[in-house]
Amino acid sequence: MRLMSVSIFLLLMWALLVSLSLTQGAVVLSLSDIWSVWQQGTLTEHFVLWNHRLPRMIIATLVGMSLALSGCMVQSVVRNPLASPDILGVTSAAALAVVGLLIYWPDANVHWIPFAALIGGFSAAGLLLLLTTKRLAEPSHLALIGLALGALFSAIVDYLLSKYPLEINGAMLWMTGSVWGRNWSHLPLILPWLMVLVPGAIYLCYRLDVLSLGQEKAASLGLKVTHLQVVTLLMAIALASVSVSVCGAIAFVGLVAPHIARFLMGGRHFPVIIIAMLLGAIILLAADIFARAIAPPLEFPAGIFVAMIGAPYFIFLITRYKHW
Amino acid sequence: MHVNVTDLSVSYRTTLILDKLNLSLPEGKLIALVGPNGCGKSTLLKSIARLLAPRDGQIFLEGQSIHSMSAKDVARKLALLTQTPITPDGISVRDLVAYGRAPYLNAFGHLSAEDKKLIQRSMMLMGVEDLAENSLIQLSGGQRQRVWIAMALAQQTNTLLLDEPTTYLDMAHQVELMNHLQLLNKNGKSIIVVLHDLNQACRYADMLVVLKQGRVVATGTPEQVMSEALLQDVFELNAKIFSDPIAGTPMCIATH
Numbered sequence: 001m002r003l004m005s006v007s008i009f010l011l012l013m014w015a016l017l018v019s020l021s022l023t024q025g026a027v028v029l030s031l032s033d034i035w036s037v038w039q040q041g042t043l044t045e046h047f048v049l050w051n052h053r054l055p056r057m058i059i060a061t062l063v064g065m066s067l068a069l070s071g072c073m074v075q076s077v078v079r080n081p082l083a084s085p086d087i088l089g090v091t092s093a094a095a096l097a098v099v100g101l102l103i104y105w106p107d108a109n110v111h112w113i114p115f116a117a118l119i120g121g122f123s124a125a126g127l128l129l130l131l132t133t134k135r136l137a138e139p140s141h142l143a144l145i146g147l148a149l150g151a152l153f154s155a156i157v158d159y160l161l162s163k164y165p166l167e168i169n170g171a172m173l174w175m176t177g178s179v180w181g182r183n184w185s186h187l188p189l190i191l192p193w194l195m196v197l198v199p200g201a202i203y204l205c206y207r208l209d210v211l212s213l214g215q216e217k218a219a220s221l222g223l224k225v226t227h228l229q230v231v232t233l234l235m236a237i238a239l240a241s242v243s244v245s246v247c248g249a250i251a252f253v254g255l256v257a258p259h260i261a262r263f264l265m266g267g268r269h270f271p272v273i274i275i276a277m278l279l280g281a282i283i284l285l286a287a288d289i290f291a292r293a294i295a296p297p298l299e300f301p302a303g304i305f306v307a308m309i310g311a312p313y314f315i316f317l318i319t320r321y322k323h324w
Numbered sequence: 325m326h327v328n329v330t331d332l333s334v335s336y337r338t339t340l341i342l343d344k345l346n347l348s349l350p351e352g353k354l355i356a357l358v359g360p361n362g363c364g365k366s367t368l369l370k371s372i373a374r375l376l377a378p379r380d381g382q383i384f385l386e387g388q389s390i391h392s393m394s395a396k397d398v399a400r401k402l403a404l405l406t407q408t409p410i411t412p413d414g415i416s417v418r419d420l421v422a423y424g425r426a427p428y429l430n431a432f433g434h435l436s437a438e439d440k441k442l443i444q445r446s447m448m449l450m451g452v453e454d455l456a457e458n459s460l461i462q463l464s465g466g467q468r469q470r471v472w473i474a475m476a477l478a479q480q481t482n483t484l485l486l487d488e489p490t491t492y493l494d495m496a497h498q499v500e501l502m503n504h505l506q507l508l509n510k511n512g513k514s515i516i517v518v519l520h521d522l523n524q525a526c527r528y529a530d531m532l533v534v535l536k537q538g539r540v541v542a543t544g545t546p547e548q549v550m551s552e553a554l555l556q557d558v559f560e561l562n563a564k565i566f567s568d569p570i571a572g573t574p575m576c577i578a579t580h
Contacts, residue, residue, distance in 0.1 A: 079410075206433035210426050214410035219375050221479070222399030222427035266414025 003271040006264055010278040014061070017285040021057040022049065024293045055184045059246055060288045060302070061281040062190050064253055066243045068280025069201055071254030072261070072273045073236035076208045077229045081317060082143040084255035085121075085240030089149035091251065093124030094244035096153045096160075103164050114189050114245040121241035124149060125233065154249075186246050193242045197235055198277075204232060205269040212267060250303040252310020253280050259313075283309075326351035326483070326514055327372060332381035334364075334371055341367045343538040344381070349516065349531070351482075354509040356525035357518045359535035360559050365518045366407065366487050368535065372516070373404040373485055386482070399427035402483040403476035405469075407491070411460045417471050418456040421447055424478025446477035450504060466497030470504065477508075484508065486517040490524065502528045526550060526573045534558055550574040 023029045027048050071084040085091050097120025098113055105112075131145050207228050211218045219225045240254065261276035287305035294300065327349040334342040341364045349355055357365040370376050372383055374390045383390045390398055403424070412420075424446065425439045435443070447453040450470040460468060469489055476484055486505070490498040498521075506528055509515050519525040525532060526546035534542040534549060536558045542549045555563045561578055568575040 203431055206429070206431060209412075209433070210423055212410070212412040213423060214406070216370070216375055216404070216406045217409050219395065220373050220399060220402075220404035220406070221423060222394075222396035224395055262413070267412045268415075268419075 003265065003274065006271075006275055007278060010275065010282060014278060014282050014285065017282060017289060018057055018061075020289050020293075021060070021285055022053045024289055025053065051183055055187060056288070057285065059186055059190070060285045062187075062194055063243045063247045063250065064257075064280035064282070064284030065198075065277040066190065066194055066239045066280070067250060067253040067284070068257035068261075068276040069198065069273055070236045070239035070243070071280075072258040072269070072276050073201060073208075073232050073239070074254070075258055076212065076269065077232045077236070078142060079212075080142060081259070082255075082314075083146075084252075084258070085236060086150065086249065086251040086254055087143055087314070088128055088146035089124045089153060090121045090237055090240050091244050091249040091254075092150040092153035092157070094118070094120040094241040095249040096120055096157050097123075098245060098248075099157050099160055103160055110185065111189070114193070114242050117241040117245035118238060121237045121244070122234075124153065125237050190242050190246045193238065197239055200235055201273055202270065204228070204235075205273065208232065208269045209267070212269075248301075248303065250284065250306055252306050252314065253283050255317075256310050256313055257283060259317075326386065327516070328382075328384040329368075329372070330382045330384075332368075332371060332383060333379045334367055334376055335379050336367075340379075341538055342371065342378075345539055347533065347540050347543070349514075349533075351514050352509075352512065353530040354506060354515045354517070354528060355531045355533060356529035357516065357533045357535065358520075358522060358525050363535040363558075364538040365535050369404070369485050369487050369516065369518050373402060374398045375404070396427045399479065399481075401481050402485060403479040403481045405472050405476055405484070405486045405489055407487040409472055411468070413461070414459065416457050416459060417447070417452060417463070417474075418443065420460060420471060421452075421475045421478050424475040427479060442480065443478050446474040447471075449477055449508070450474040464497075466493050466500060469493065469497070469501055473501075473504065481513075483514045483516065486515070488518050488520055491520055498524065522550075522555075523568070523575050526575065527568060527571050546574050550576065 025048070027045065029045065029049070067085070074083045074085055074088065075081065094117040097116040101108055101112060101116040128142070128146055128149060131149075132142050207223060210221055210223050211225065211228060213221070215225050218228075243250070257276045257280040258272065260279055261272045265271040265275050283306060284302060288302040290305045291300040291302045327347075329345055329347040332342050332345045332347075333340060345364075345368065347368075357368060359365050367376065371378060372385070372390075374383075374393075374395065377391075385393075385398070385401055393401075421443050422435060422439070425435060425443065426433070428439070429435070444453065447456055450473050452467065452470050452474055455463060455467060455471070460471065463471065473484075473486075473489075484505075489505075490501055493501060502524060505515055505517065509530075517529075519529075529546060531543065532546050532549045533540060534554065541558060542554060550565055552563060552565055555561045555565075555576060561576075562580050563576040563578045566575050566577065567573070
């Protein structure tokens with residue numbers, strides 16, 4: 001079975017990256033070290049492994065999965081190869097909302113962050129729909145307006161960061177799309193959402209398969225099309241927004257992972273979302289390892305490395321896209 | 325009556341497409357909807373399939389108002405083949421035909437042995453069982469159209485609606501497709517089909533419904549309906565009507 005073999009291959013790849021993620025960095029450990037550190041490591045080693053690398057690895061995996069799943073869902077509703085939460089401006093709006101929260105209400109409990117991100121994400125989606133209601137059928141318009149909105153939101157984020165240079169330390173680190181400094185306290189921000197939204201997405205898979213025949217055909221097969229589209233989009237925006245609330249705006253994972261998954265698995269949603277989630281996890285984990293292994297002890301935001309692969313791919317998609 | 329349309333008005337944005345349309349269609353017939361471009365025939369077909377919400381009026385299917393039925397209930401009574409269905413990538417013929425079972429399946433789309441048998445039979449009826457494992461993109465236009473109809477058959481409905489199924493086919497495939505429809509109709513399926521080609525409609529349909537500007541202007545057998553005056557009135561076409569030398573049905577030929 002194809003799904004089985006591809007997933008096993010990707011799981012092995014993921015496991016390899018996990019071991020790299022746990023061993024590489026400013027303090028280099030070997031795999032056998034990990035076990036002994038676990039048993040009786042020095043305080044530093046134990047701290048590095050348990051309080052830094054492990055949560056960071058888990059969060060990179062979850063955020064990668066979440067962004068990839070969000071991209072799959074957006075693409076199947078909008079029927080648009082250029083669509084993904086970052087290109088539609090959803091992630092940058094979520095980032096704006098979070099930066100706003102961090103600057104104007106620095107004492108806010110960390111648990112408010114996902115909700116701020118959600119409000120930002122949903123507002124952006126609402127604004128986008130408002131601006132494109134007459135043109136929803138034209139994918140290129142949606143992508144262009146989304147990109148423009150995204151640029152606008154990012155510009156406001158930059159403005160806020162320059163206006164409040166003293167308050168920004170936290171915000172700055174957070175919004176560039178970094179997995180740095182993520183610890184166990186960030187896990188509850190994303191895990192509960194994924195535990196609801198991933199099974200939800202799997203539950204919708206067959207309906208999304210039917211929807212891929214087109215709205216009219218799907219409706220004539222007894223599907224509540226509008227209902228399905230709205231629920232799917234809401235879930236996709238929620239997935240993207242909670243990812244932003246943990247890692248900031250990481251672009252292109254939501255675009256690239258579903259594409260590769262569809263290339264590998266064909267048209268059905270269930271295998272596509274499973275593989276896309278694995279790929280998303282792998283991409284983000286790899287980017288994070290790169291980001292900290294390239295010039296230790298300096299660390300770069302993982303988002304930069306994802307963009308270095310993702311942006312050329314997006315340009316490639318646009319040049320190949322024939323329906324302007 | 326099988327399908328009953330009473331005072332149906334449908335508008336697209338501000339334009340009224342169907343204007344207080346009344347129509348009764350009997351069961352078990354092959355019925356062709358004809359009319360000039362923009363007369364509302366596709367809109368009527370989609371309304372009967374419950375894809376469009378009417379501004380006013382009612383549509384009854386087998387005695388029940390379709391807007392009091394659930395989407396699934398409607399999908400178990402009638403199947404629709406739209407004009408340009410989207411062909412999803414990476415899907416085999418068998419997978420596509422299997423979607424015809426969607427109105428009967430649970431959320432996960434699990435196919436029972438019975439479902440699989442029905443899918444196989446639908447493919448055999450349309451002569452596409454040898455293509456079952458092929459990808460749809462590899463097929464010709466005529467084969468594709470037959471696969472879409474096989475999918476509609478897997479829906480196990482009494483009624484089949486088709487929106488201009490022959491438009492993009494060459495003549496040989498048009499004839500083949502219409503023969504298939506005729507055979508399905510003889511085996512008990514009620515068929516309502518939008519056709520562009522009047523002579524094709526006359527040759528195959530038991531009943532013609534002629535539309536003009538959102539209203540029905542004539543219904544009846546092709547012999548009853550077709551006249552030079554009607555062609556002039558509805559299509560603004562100067563034509564003469566002859567008897568088709570093969571089928572004996574009316575056949576029109578434009579004079580200028």
